[in-house]
Amino acid sequence: GAGVSQSPSNKVTEKGKDVELRCDPISGHTALYWYRQRLGQGLEFLIYFQGNSAPDKSGLPSDRFSAERTGESVSTLTIQRTQQEDSAVYLCASSLALVNTEAFFGQGTRLTVV
Amino acid sequence: TQLLEQSPQFLSIQEGENLTVYCNSSSVFSSLQWYRQEPGEGPVLLVTVVTGGEVKKLKRLTFQFGDARKDSSLHITAAQPGDTGLYLCAGEGSNYKLTFGKGTLLTVNP
Numbered sequence: 742g743a744g745v746s747q748s749p750s751n752k753v754t755e756k757g758k759d760v761e762l763r764c765d766p767i768s769g770h771t772a773l774y775w776y777r778q779r780l781g782q783g784l785e786f787l788i789y790f791q792g793n794s795a796p797d798k799s800g801l802p803s804d805r806f807s808a809e810r811t812g813e814s815v816s817t818l819t820i821q822r823t824q825q826e827d828s829a830v831y832l833c834a835s836s837l838a839l840v841n842t843e844a845f846f847g848q849g850t851r852l853t854v855v
Numbered sequence: 856t857q858l859l860e861q862s863p864q865f866l867s868i869q870e871g872e873n874l875t876v877y878c879n880s881s882s883v884f885s886s887l888q889w890y891r892q893e894p895g896e897g898p899v900l901l902v903t904v905v906t907g908g909e910v911k912k913l914k915r916l917t918f919q920f921g922d923a924r925k926d927s928s929l930h931i932t933a934a935q936p937g938d939t940g941l942y943l944c945a946g947e948g949s950n951y952k953l954t955f956g957k958g959t960l961l962t963v964n965p
Binding site: 781834849 | 955956
């Protein structure tokens with residue numbers, strides 16, 4: 742595709758349910774990032790993939806959060822047993838794994854836990 | 856852990872005024888990027904600075920990278936309502952990981 746695509750664009754879920762967020766990066770981009778953005782706030786780093794490997798998972802808030810990437814393409818972010826504090830916009834970005842590379846962002850998935 | 860501190864967090868000014876926002880870190884970055892984010896959208900890259908002391912201009916926006924490559928500033932001249940948005944700086948570390956600051960939310964009032 743022409744840009745980074747995220748789905749769903751909006752998700753409302755009940756507390757305690759599991760959710761899966763999907764990111765389709767730009768073709769050929771080997772680096773992929775997940776960030777969380779709470780209302781009116783900046784970007785909180787969650788996890789970063791280089792190819793299918795995640796060298797840095799330090800941003801995952803708890804063991805309820807996990808992510809994977811396959812085929813150096815699609816990535817999924819899974820949140821188990823969702824809590825109200827998980828409500829936020831989850832942004833995905835991809836970039837070429839080169840120095841001074843631009844990150845291209847999707848429009849995000851707005852997650853609301855009720 | 857590489858951290859980027861942005862200041863101010865919020866800025867509300869009148870059309871025509873000048874402003875500067877700052878991005879500071881104790882870490883050295885190979886490059887630093889500035890993004891602008893509008894409501895409901897993902898951030899979009901404005902500029903990348905690479906060399907210590909580098910200055911780049913984009914119309915009314917002037918970006919500067921500190922000599923030690925630890926800090927940067929964004930100066931906007933004669934701000935317009937269309938400049939309203941969240942301005943984010945991001946530093947690229949040695950492993951290509953992008954670390955973002957929390958952003959400066961700019962409101963330019965007509």
